Amino acid sequence: MDWKLLLTDDRLGIEKSQLSKKDGRSQFQKDFDRIVFSPAFRRLQDKTQVFPLPESDFVHTRLTHSLEVSVVGRSLGNLVGERIIAKHPKLKKDFTQFHFGEIVAAACLAHDIGNPPFGHSGEDAIAEYFKNGNGKKFKEEINDEKKWNDLIRFEGNAQGFRIITKLQNQDVDGGLQLTYATLSALNKYPKESLTDLEIKYSKGHKNIYKKFGFFQSEKEIFKNVAEKTGLTKPTAAEKYLWHRHPLSYLVEAADDICYSIMDLEDGFRLGLLSFKETESLLLPLIHKTDLSGYKKRDDNEKVGYLRAKAISDLVNLVADTFMENEKDVLAGNFNKELVTVISKSNTLKKIERASIAKIYRHRSVVEREVAGYEVLGGLLDTFITAYNEYSNNNLTSKYRAIINLIPKRFFFGEKNNPELYQRLLRVIDFISGMTDSYAVSIFRKIRGISLPGGRVTE
DSSP: OOHHHHTOOOBTTOOGGGOOOOOSOOHHHHHHHHHHTSHHHHGGGGSBSSSOGGGOSSSOBHHHHHHHHHHHHHHHHHHHHHHHHHHSGGGGGTOOHHHHHHHHHHHHHTTTTTOOTTHHHHHHHHHHHHHTSGGGGGHHHHOOHHHHHHHHTOOHHHHHHHIIIIITTTTSTTTTOOBHHHHHHHOSSOBOSSOHHHHHTTTTOOOSOSSOSOOGGGHHHHHHHHHHHTOOOSOTTOSSBOOOOHHHHHHHHHHHHHHHHHHHHHHHHTTSSOHHHHHHHHGGGSOGGGOTTGGGSOHHHHHHHHHHHHHHHHHHHHHHHHHHTHHHHHHTOOOSOGGGTSTTHHHHHHHHHHHIIIIITSHHHHHHHHHHHHHHHHHHHHHHHHHHHHHTTOOOHHHHHHHTTSOGGGGTTSOSOOOHHHHHHHHHHHHHTSOHHHHHHHHHHHTTSBOTTSOBOO
16 A cells, blocks of 8 residues: 555545635645534534443543544654654655644544444444344345345444445535545445355355444445555455555554543542552553652542553554554554554553453443343334335324434435335434434333423323
């Protein structure tokens, strides 16, 4: 892969000649701004990161997490960009180190934009509905293994790509019309949900990614992105499988650093880990020379101080590791997460084990996960049934009322009877885009548990 192509500032859905005039911002800064002002990004303020939102006014939402990941990603991009340009001086003509940071920051900002309500358990709940719930009856009618796999392995990353390339600004080609570089760096898993090789060798065959990055409905869009940025393929036999954009490794690392360290701080603030436990997990990440003035702080300040120092040191380690492996990354021969090969990887694994035991299995977290299955499964059942009846021109008064709850933008302004796969995706678009609070509220109302105005009837 070639850095000049990888850093292209051409935009999806816009001809080069149609690009807006210069206004003091690079094209990648404009990507960042477009994401910030999108409704899908704003809704992250009421989507759970780990803990139920009313639990504390300190813990992270998806919005604050995404902002923090973006800040860390920008630092990583700037550090790596400076070294890449020094190593490849010809890039100086068109790029600065800050272009790298801007691409990574924008991609980081959007990395969770496709997450449904209730966090990762919400993804599982949607997949479970089609795999083992009432939605499994649609398998025979869809009759396409790849499209069905999109549903039974529902993936927030693929939904995010769909949102920013199609659902936002539906009346224009390319959605938010972000640069190809940002769209490519955003996609950590540049493959379809089920490749031809996976179908041919269904037993034991594994591709290089544990997840997928786009649905069948957007596969041609990503193919265009991959071609524009010069992504290479591990095998020519696969039409929709590519090596990752090098900067996607930095996006992934920024996310890994933030959820490892910030979830730990949230756990401490909620009393799930003692100060001593938290301190013992963070101190090994930090150079001892960085701890001047540490003992003068209270426990909360100390943990905040350790968190900041740990992130700073991890950023430098990740940047060093990326540069050590740059040749393999460009050749498509590096298939690991950067945080797993840095010198502090064992310490991060220890933090992960402690987080699983003390944080992710906390009662409130598990209760929210269980609620997610009930709420999202119930909403899918109700709205899919209504949408199918609407498409078949067979609306009863009940389903007509339910259809009126779906904003018209989810009908895409197309014909009333698209194929079942598309109808199911549109309902998923509606439900996965809900905030946690709205999902619970509308579920209670359509089930008659509460009425408009907030009065609980139970």
